[in-house]
Amino acid sequence: MDSPEIRKIKANTTSSSDSPPVQDSPVFSYINNLSPIQPVKASHLAQGFPGLNSPPLVFTSPRINSHRNTSFLKRPQYQPLSSAEKSKTQDEAKKFLDGPVDPKITQLHMRLITDSQDCETKIRVESQQCSSSEGVDEYLADPSEVDCVDSTQSASPCLKQSNNVPETFTGSKETTLYDNKHNTGTDLGTEAKAPSEQAKEDLEGKQTFDAKPVKIIEQSDGELPYDECPNIESGLSIDNAYKREYRQHLHDQDRGGKHQDDCDHTPQSPPGRLQIVQVYENSAENVGAISKGMIGNMILHAPKARSEQGGMHRRCLQFEEAPPCATGKRDCSLSSIQEVNNSEPPSSMGESKLVKLSYADLKSTSKRQMGTPLPPRCGGNSPSTVPKPSGIGLHLNSIVNAAPLVRGTTRSIKLADHYIGVQVMKSASVMSSHLPDNVRCRSISLNMVEKDSAGPEDRDESETSIAASSAVPSSPHTVVFEGHGPTHEKRGFDAENIDDYEECKQSSPKKKRKKTSSTKDSDGTKRCNCKKTKCLKLYCDCFAAGVYCAESCACQGCFNITDYEDTVLETRQHIESRNPLAFAPKIVQHEEEIQFTPSSARHKRGCNCKKSMCLKKYCECYQANVGCSSGCRCDGCKNVYGRKGEYIPIEHGVGKDNISDKAGKERIESTFHEKLEMVATKKDILSTELYDSHNLTPLAPSFQCSDHANNVPKSPCLPTSYLPSPESDLTIISSYEKSTRSPLRHSESSDILLETSKELSDLGSYNWRVDYDNIGIVDTFSPRCDAAPTTCHITPMSDLCSMAMASSTSSKTSDWTNASQVQLCPGSHGLSSDSSLHRRSSPVTPMTRLGGTKSFQGLDFENGLYDILQDDTPEILKDSSTPIRSLKVSSPNKKRVSPPHSHNHELGASSSGALRSGRKFILKAVPSFPPLTPCIGSKGSSIIQNMSNLQDKGRKK
């Protein structure tokens, strides 16, 4: 019955995934078939995703959650568990959701119902399909469906154990099957369960699944935010897949591998799923049939097809890596393997344990899991990939103000879409690296953990990860399985893991923070320490940055987690409803200033310092490394970056020199060095990402065109003209990371980068770079750059090129330029005034860029430098050039868009062909801003109410 239809649907979905644009139609059709309600979801998604980024993410995740929730809710079994376990977290979540807006609740319920229905239908179909185990197509389809099936994750571990499936890809197909089974077990619980569950049991021989699913369900219920709707995801295609992966990672990490969250996890689970599926098949059904060969084919095809279908490819990659990335904060482990390892520890810790997870606990666990693995994030290690995870983790740590680079990374990560792209890149790289890579990743993650883990928790994690890694080689499957299972299941799932995680979280996160007194992680991602706001107010740097809290965060009762995407989204919307610019980049270049000063970047709202004289980080302007402007209400301003009222016309190249105070320069330098370091670390991380991106990016061609960057060289404008803008940094960072990732591959790259950076600084590039940090976000977007050439402040590209040339990296300049262009393009895409948007959007473009810039890989080492330079230049360029325009165009909020550079927009109109192509591409792919405002508008009131409720609860806590 369903199977035929389902298959068709899957085919459709796959096709859709193949061609992102098409995805929607197939997905929609599929959804429609599944359940009438879904369309509504789709609408939500549509709203959220117009931009791709934040909004989409939110929507998607929430949907998924809703599905899960609904499914769970529907099921009596689940409900009981949910009520008991969820307890606090759920209550809080409910407060948020319920309290705020009844309509919302109703909607959520509807969603849940629909989702559950959809999931069920999907599950059925999938189960059938699984039996048939069609192949790549199915596999591809799986992602969307898998979301619904999250529960499979739990099972997956077992499967993995039974079957060693180092390759996530191979698992992909199987994963779908597994998911189906899993879903049936959890969600359906009734129909599909019997077969699927039996199979699972056979494989695992454990009953934990059932219990786990229940837990998950509860969590999911509480977590309304999650969107699991597979359908929607399918429609979203790449974005969804990424999100899914995130979620899965998060869930897996959180849960420690237990199942659950079928819908939610499914996306995340993909890697796990794949493995699981394989295992499942092997053990239960197809076992040999699907086999690795299939997987291999899948993988190969996926990438190829993906080139066409980007989505598919990404998904595959995502599955492996994305999850970790998704977890971002949680899993440092970049690759799925790492994730697995991470998850494994938890599972190993105590799979049997059914921990009642309150939301907070779950979240915390999820974070921890995420983070624990993420430790790699810290990553300064070559494996830098790990570091990103933190960012990737969806954690939105990155804040505009602080370290732009880091922020950028985190943002990209957090932004489901972008993040996904990044993850995909990573995953791709991982995939490319293959199992060996996985092992490496594991080792890396371990290393990262060790490094990061100052606290016992970390140690534990590291140990677990190590164990996992060790196990993996011998029996990767089992290890992976464990890890995935928990991770996929989300937090609640694995009680054992959760407990462990919780312990770790409680102790480790705080400890970590304590250890790292700084609010920033090694990765540069920000950490928050919110105690009363639940990370749902602007007080929370993470939340304010549009990023999910990471493991490293020491926040209490955090709701800024993927599990609570809905809540987060609602809250954001609510805040935005009050202040549309609340999430807009705080640092913006003033058009006035821009003309004269590259460092014209200023704090959007200005500071109100009374005692700090704008010489301490209390001052947001100072913290952002930007000068105070007329908008500041500060008293006795002594901002080294520019005092209120005094404009520091930063001449081209002058940039920092202009800085009035030597101290300011020093600071800048220090910050710059820090950034460089960050970059270096990130590069390592990024290397993988780049790698992935290369694989993934269909856009590569456009990027190659970007190579024309050389064309740009025209830009006499050198870095000096760059305006510092955190945002730009972010965007740049994301791209940078990507580019850097490939470099990272070369462990040496980081060091080299540092050296090169020094050299550059000597050359004068240093100033530029420094400014880069400050460069306004707006500028980050390339549009201007493209067009700008004429006006040119500087095309980032040209600047970059010049820089690169100067640095003696000439040989690689082309690549570098390409990279820069790529970055620029992404930046343009990013547009979104909101950081989140940038993050989300940027990742995608970067990916494409990366793909285009395969040449980079060769240059990896240089890339690192290039990346840095590019980042700088891009920022400048972005600042001066296009960001604004793009923002205006894309961002519904209009927050930043307009202010910074109207004239730039003009330039943007005339962007150069290559850049244009890239930009256009991005724009299409990423409706940058739409998400924020639109979403906000829809749910503002409810969000507010939810927020207030949550806050109240949090306070109580």
Added chain:
DNA sequence: GAGTTTGAAACT
């Protein structure tokens, strides 16, 4: 590590 200071965010 605990406590204080600071200024933004939130609230009234």
Added chain:
DNA sequence: CAGTTTCAAACTC
């Protein structure tokens, strides 16, 4: 819109 309170980061000891 202004004043007050709350909050979390930054800072100090």
